[in-house]
Amino acid sequence: MSRTSDVDAELRAIPVADWPAYLDAHSGLPGPRANLTLVDAVARVADEAAIDELERDGGEYAMLCVAAARGRRADDPAIEVRARALAADERWRVREGVARGLQLLGDATPDALAAIVRRWADDADPLVQRAAVAAICEPRLLRAPESAALALDVCRLCTEHLAALPRTERSRPDVRSLRQALGYGWSVAVAADPTPGLIAFRALPTVDADIVWIVKENLRKKRLSALV
Known part of the structure; x- marks a missing residue:
């Protein structure tokens, strides 16, 4: 065995x-x-x-x-x-x-996971959003183009939720946990299908300090730095 x-x-x-x-x-x-x-x-x-x-x-x-x-x-x-x-x-x-x-x-059951992370990525709780990012941003799960596209969508949506929060709330532990997940999740999603991934990653707004941090953290990952 x-x-x-x-x-x-x-x-x-x-x-x-x-x-x-x-x-x-x-x-x-x-x-x-x-x-x-x-x-x-x-x-x-x-x-x-x-x-x-x-x-x-x-x-x-x-x-x-x-x-x-x-x-x-x-x-x-x-x-x-x-x-x-x-x-x-x-x-x-x-x-x-x-x-x-x-x-x-x-x-x-990839379809079951896909349905769950779509729901959780749009949840009001940053920790539930964080779970969606952490769950789908796993290389072994992203071998199919549709799975890689889903990971990008989850990262994009959760990044938008983070950016929409007032700055007075950004230092909360749950929000920082979401930010940390996005700090590596994007690199996994982009590396799974680089052509659409890089387009989405480069479209991230760099006027928001937290988004700038997310971009920099992902660029530190070899899986992404080798592509840019």
Whole structure:
């Protein structure tokens, strides 16, 4: 079996009641890097009983796994509502879990991911917009021209939402989180299909200080600097 299959099989063999302790022991936390291989396995394998058990535990890594599992199942409208709430969670690892789970959904069902990120990119909450950017701006998901075009549209729309905010609101943590996502997301979207991507990127207004920052940050990325 592959390593992925090994981890999935190991999880399936563990009683649900023992999942929180097992995940905590193998989380990689505290430390600079959480065990994302295990997060992905939970997202693939967990059923509702396992997700509920992890929610009751409520620990940082358990909730990261819950968020990934909810994101992976967000093609169900009721679960999408719960995933959206986790995308706006105050804990950054939980927010990352949602985006990671959505990417796993995109691997299996690209159309479902596309519909979700379109909705979330137009959400009123900057953290939900940020989740849309983080979810779709993943190179492995952008091999088809229509997927690359979607990533550009999401980046463009979220950039417009950011630029429309009053300057007095730009220093809020949720807005800064969105700006950071756009600071790399554009480079991923442009690199996936450079001809339309560069046209859209070069059309960004450079009179807004936050847009200037986004442009500069993306130009630092090798994937984009090699194209301009």
